[in-house]
Amino acid sequence: MGTLFLAAAATAPTPGLFGLVTSKMAFQFLLVVAYALAVYILVRRARAGLPVPPIRKIPGLEALEESVGRATEMGRPLMFIPGIGDLSDAQTYAAFAVLSHTAKACARYDTRMIVTNASYLAQPVTEEIVRQSYLEAGRPEAYNPEDVRYLSGDQFAWTSAVIGIMHREKSAANIMVGVFAAEALLLAEAGHQVGAVQIAASTNTFQLPFFFVVCDYTLIGEEMYAAGAYLAKEPTLTGTVGAQDWGKMLLLAIVVLGTILETVGSKWLRNLLAK
């Protein structure tokens, strides 16, 4: 993802006045402003106690508590695997939101949770999140810093270590949320071998099929980004998901209109967006 943004930066137009005004970016600027406005309106509504649209049921997230409960019943640990991404990837931030919720549930049920990091930047962040979650759950003494582990920055060295831990600790539940690439099937298969209930989430369309095949629940792409708001059940956060839906509906309308115009031979909208 970071590479994608670097590539985008390399092809972006040269910044003009004060580094802010650039040509051929007007629509993009308006898009960001419109989205920010939508978020502002819905958050204001939520804060004022007015109703905001609720998020539809997402089974994979409903099953999170169930997986913690299973680990508790079996007396075995839960493994949280935040993927190989670092702080430059939005999926890692989505993983943090799920981590916080899972850590609180583990603290409440007195279930051991092992976090396995591949990013040295994500390591201190996950440590803080887990520590804070245990504190908020009223069980700071149950937090064990040695269970939040940095294993390796190398993709397959990390994978081999995660698989090894999975087998040695006999994890009862695996939560895999974040950036996953070629190691997705190796992890999910190892989890299946130890009989763990598995919940996975990714936006990688090449790895999602493996999660579908092996895991009990899979969150597809965007569902992962809605997880924070869904789990927190906080109206202000739900409002941001509502704003994202408004954005998606706007984009949908633009695609439909653009396609109709393109079909009748008009390039008007295409040229307008390029301004």
Place this chain on the structure above:
Amino acid sequence: MDSHTAQVWIAALSTLAVFSFLYRENPVYRWAEHTFVAMAVAHGVVMTWDNWIKPTITKDILKDGKYYLLTAVVVGLFFYARYFKGGAWLTRCAIAMTVGYWGGYMLGYSPAVLVGQLTGSFYKLSLAPSGINNTITFLTLVCTLTYFLFTIRQEKNPVVAIPANIGRWAMMVAFGTAFGNTIMARMSLFLGRLQFLLGDWLHAIK
């Protein structure tokens, strides 16, 4: 035994050590796992020192006089502050700066990617054989995007429910294709290893 032969033997035995996991987790696999992790750490340290830290200090800062880079050095050192009592807040500052940087960067550059994708989704529809792909792609796009509307209750709204359902099926077809494709790639990797074991190591095949 020359160095090349020794290298082949080490690679072959390491491959077998990893494959032994197919039977069960065992001390041989554990040896391979720990060796792999240790080598990755060692390699990472050397690469970071050689490619980043050393040239930044010797060339950028000392030779070229880019003293402003010392700011980044200080912020980087903040990450180690959490190992000292009362220093965790400094680490949180460094984390906040990193998160803030990437947040701003994404906000600044992701719309550029988005608009390209948007205009790339304007299709010229046609029912003629040459244009049928465009029509299928367009319908799949609209239906799949509808599936990802989270705040509209699908069960109460058939205008959303029907395309969302079609979108889910379309995604499953796409994922099925990706699954088959990736499995073939994995088989190819496995065959590569077998070729190495049977050819380079055992000389049983040419």
